Amino acid sequence: MAMLGRFALGFFLSCYLMISVSSLASPDEFLQCLSDKIPGELVYRQSSSSFADVLVSSIRFPNFFTNTTVRPLCIVTPTAACHVQAAVRCGRRQGVRLRVRSGGHDYEGLSYRSVRAEVFGVVDLARLRSITVDEHESTAWVDSGATVGELYYAIAKNNSQLAFPAGECPTLGVGGHFSGGGIGMLMRKYGLSVDNVLDAKLVNAEGELLDRAAMGEEHFWAIRGGGGGSFGIVVSWKIRLVTVPPTVTVFSIAKTVDQGAVDVVTRWQAVGPSLPDELTMRVKVQGQEAVFLAVYLGTCTSLVATMGRDFPELHMTSADCRPMTYLESTALSFTTLAKTGTPEEVLLNRSSSLGFSVKGKSDYVRQPISRDAWEDIFDWFKKNGSGLIMLEPHGGFIGRVSTAATPYPHRRGVLYVIQYLVFWPAAINGGTAQTWLDKFYDFMGRHVTTNPREAYVNFRDLDIGKNTVVDDVSTFESGKVWGERYFMGNYRRLARVKAAVDPTDYFRNEQSTPPLLHGRHN
Structure with a gap:
């Protein structure tokens, strides 16, 4: 009751003080406020010689760093929580919204750019890393x-x-x-x-x-x-x-179509989510090959026995085992083999290359995709060598947790999540790659979840919907288009929380949760 009372009081006070942030934006006063409250070396204005370097410092996808990108008025790089507080207070007082970036792995770049023309600042948390x-x-x-x-x-x-x-x-x-x-x-x-x-x-x-x-x-x-x-x-x-144990076991086994990849991937759909909780086996499908990547919290001997019993189709043997510490496995699981430095040094490398642009999408699978469909999927990869999909198994602990325990709802009954990716050199137009991905994604629609077609918010995709803003507040109905795909039944609950803690929609982007405001036409 105390929390509900606080939410209600905060809601009514905020509604009483509600203003149109964008219509009252005062960029000069905002910048002056930041200068008064935050050390000057932590604020980078567009006029600063270092502005572009700071902006690009953690951008991972150069397709969102072009001459037409709507860039922030400034970048605040706080070294303490009080600097973040000051930035928010200055933004609220002067009508300038803030976007927040921590790593730059945003598939739509919404943490540092705007799709619409607007005045905004970025709070870049890279210096807050204790x-x-x-x-x-x-x-x-x-x-x-x-x-x-x-x-x-x-x-x-x-x-x-x-x-x-x-x-x-x-x-x-x-x-x-x-x-x-x-x-x-x-x-x-x-x-x-x-x-x-x-x-x-x-x-x-x-x-x-x-x-x-x-x-x-x-x-x-x-x-x-x-x-x-x-x-x-x-x-x-x-x-x-x-x-985790002192030693874990990893393996990477590739199967081409000629080696039976279609049959093995088809079988993996039932096996991957039902293996012992200690074993996670992802699959990367690219070209005419499927690569099975696993981390097992146990010994090679035990792993070989488990695989022989549960997944003999992969023909995994002790020769495939790579024993190592869990820390070493975290360095290898994505980078595979580091060309320079030790695996531990790779983990500390924050640098990024802007050589390739990326577009991503996602789907969830609750019923196994048929073998015939997998033949068609591999045929799609003959048409584009720059595309790939990653299959991440669910089941185990995640499948035993209620869908309402956290906003992430894709738990019970989910076999795996699909991450779609296409890459193209930053120097060229990515139209061909993106067209291939769009058509492939449309094709996959018959094989994945429907009503809603579920998606993972961390693989953000503006193609599935963007907010509509009315009277300077994102509308609940426009958010449903994408929100129920990311959050399913949890979307409405999130919108209620938003109405309680941020009814004026100060923290806003093209796919931020809108407030569910009673008495307002959403």
């Missing part, structure tokens, strides 16, 4: 600007038998990754990243710094998988660490 591990309590505090590679490294250096469930790419920013759920190689054993978040420190739309107790359970629920850029700026997260 990690404090408490191995005795098996917990850690990690700032949103840290990467998952840095997190893995810091945990293992404190205790090599502790780890955390998160993604495969070391340069993922913690803030964005956690905000969408956080799938990875340990989720079948220990769940998503957000299933292991214990607390957080967040700057809300009023510029207040709140922990879990202060924000309340509904707000805390929303930030653990409800997507970044909607409910405030999370500056740090308290996480529960999990145990």
